[in-house]
Amino acid sequence: MQHSALILTLALIAGSLVCAAEPRAITTPRVECFPREGKGYTLIDWQQRAQDFIAVTLDPCRTGEYMPLMWWDTSDVREQKKTFGLPSYVGMKNQWGVFGQAHEGIVTMGTLISGALLGNPMTRYVVPGSTNPVNLVRMQEVYFSSDDGIFLNTIDSRAGGSFWYDLTPSLFIGALLALYPEEETLTKKWHTSCTRWADATRQLWHLNNFNFQAYDFRIQRGTTQRWCEPDSAAALAYLMQMALAKWPHEQTFYHEMRHALDWLCAQERTINYEFFPVFGVYAAARCNAEHGPHYDVGKVLG
Numbered sequence: 053m054q055h056s057a058l059i060l061t062l063a064l065i066a067g068s069l070v071c072a073a074e075p076r077a078i079t080t081p082r083v084e085c086f087p088r089e090g091k092g093y094t095l096i097d098w099q100q101r102a103q104d105f106i107a108v109t110l111d112p113c114r115t116g117e118y119m120p121l122m123w124w125d126t127s128d129v130r131e132q133k134k135t136f137g138l139p140s141y142v143g144m145k146n147q148w149g150v151f152g153q154a155h156e157g158i159v160t161m162g163t164l165i166s167g168a169l170l171g172n173p174m175t176r177y178v179v180p181g182s183t184n185p186v187n188l189v190r191m192q193e194v195y196f197s198s199d200d201g202i203f204l205n206t207i208d209s210r211a212g213g214s215f216w217y218d219l220t221p222s223l224f225i226g227a228l229l230a231l232y233p234e235e236e237t238l239t240k241k242w243h244t245s246c247t248r249w250a251d252a253t254r255q256l257w258h259l260n261n262f263n264f265q266a267y268d269f270r271i272q273r274g275t276t277q278r279w280c281e282p283d284s285a286a287a288l289a290y291l292m293q294m295a296l297a298k299w300p301h302e303q304t305f306y307h308e309m310r311h312a313l314d315w316l317c318a319q320e321r322t323i324n325y326e327f328f329p330v331f332g333v334y335a336a337a338r339c340n341a342e343h344g345p346h347y348d349v350g351k352v353l354g
Contacts, residue, residue, distance in 0.1 A: 099170065106167045109138060110188070113181040118142050122179075125194075127153050129207045135191040138163060157195035157205050158217075161224035164188055168231045175232055189232050195221055196241040200269045201248040203241070212268035212275055215284035216326050222249065223287060223331065226294040239298075246295035250308045253288045257311035262288075263323075282323040285316040286332025286352065293335045306343075313339060317347050329353060 108114060112122040121142065125135045137155025164174045168189075176185035197204045200211040203221035211218045222245045229239055252267045256274060262285040264274030292309035299305065316323075316332055329352060336347040 102166060103170055106163070106170065106172060109163055110167070110177065111180045112136075118144070125153060125155065129153065129194060135194045135207075136160065136188065153208055154206055157192065157203065157221045158224065160188075161192055161195075161221065161228060164192070165224060165227050165231070168228070175235070189228055189235055190238060192225060192228065193238055193241060195225075196245070202245040202269065210270075212266045212270070214266050215264070215281040215287070216328070218266060219249070219284060219287045219291065219328075222246065222291055223294075226291065226298075229298070230294075243295070243299070246291060246305065249288060249291055250295070250304050253292065253308040253312055254304075256285075257308070257315060260315065262312070262315055279325075281325040281328075282319070283325045283328040283332070285312045285323075286330075286335065287328040288312040289316065289335040289339075290331035293338060309335065309339065310343075310345070313345075313347055313352075316352055 109121050112120045112124060114120045121138055123137050125137050126133070137153075138159045140156050140159055167177070168174045173185075175187045175189045177188050179186050179188075192203075194207050195203045195205070197210065202211060202218065203225050204211060205217045205221055222242065225238065225242050225245070229235060229242055233239070248269060252269070252272075255272065256262045256264075256267070259274070261274070263280045263282040264284075265276045265279055265281055266274070267284075268275050289309050289312035292305045292312065296302070296305035296309060313332070313336055317336070332352045333349055336349045336352045339345060340347055340349070
């Protein structure tokens with residue numbers, strides 16, 4: 053009996069060790085072919101490089117080839133007396149004069165998010181050449197279109213050309229407000245934008261089809277001209293999740309998050325168009341953790 057008990061005990065210990073073992077890392081043949089030891093490898097100080105990027109980018113007084121990158125836009129568009137622009141790419145001389153009002157919100161918002169995550173006060177940023185600190189975050193209100201009710205990528209455009217360009221600004225504004233929740237007017241405009249996108253999500257869900265190029269808010273329907281961007285469902289799920297976290301009592305955001313994820317996970321083929329699927333992965337995983345459904349996160353990733 054003692055031997056039997058000992059054997060049983062050892063078996064239980066061995067079984068517990070197996071269960072407690074770390075899961076094997078997921079790998080691919082491509083990863084396995086990488087060299088195990090890099091020769092001459094030097095780790096870049098990415099935090100310092102990012103800080104250097106912010107310092108160079110947000111300096112309208114800097115001189116040099118293709119400099120400065122930042123310029124002030126005082127065209128007084130959409131009741132914003134002054135905002136700033138950044139080029140979409142570097143390599144065009146007099147680019148601030150060429151782009152004018154055509155600066156992209158995706159570029160300026162992304163830069164401000166990076167700066168804030170590095171610890172820079174983007175609501176009171178000391179811009180070279182300015183007498184007082186400047187609220188660069190509040191200036192992003194200029195990208196809100198009252199005609200469409202959402203944030204757009206440029207101040208002279210309208211919604212309906214591409215989900216990617218029409219949705220991404222609202223995702224970035226949500227990230228900025230997570231860092232600067234005290235920006236009340238920006239928050240109100242983001243709430244309007246999220247509500248409009250919730251209405252669009254509901255309509256696309258009733259159609260059982262997110263496979264459009266864009267959504268035209270003025271005619272309230274999905275549109276397709278040259279291509280389709282069905283991974284918009286992933287971005288919409290994430291946007292609804294951000295809005296739900298901000299306003300948990302507004303259940304429309306919960307329902308439209310679930311609608312977008314339901315449609316996304318029901319697809320039999322990969323629907324990836326751009327980088328939206330990564331937002332869908334996060335939305336699915338968080339929804340599983342907080343609300344109890346069992347979305348296949350791996351399938352969302354494609």
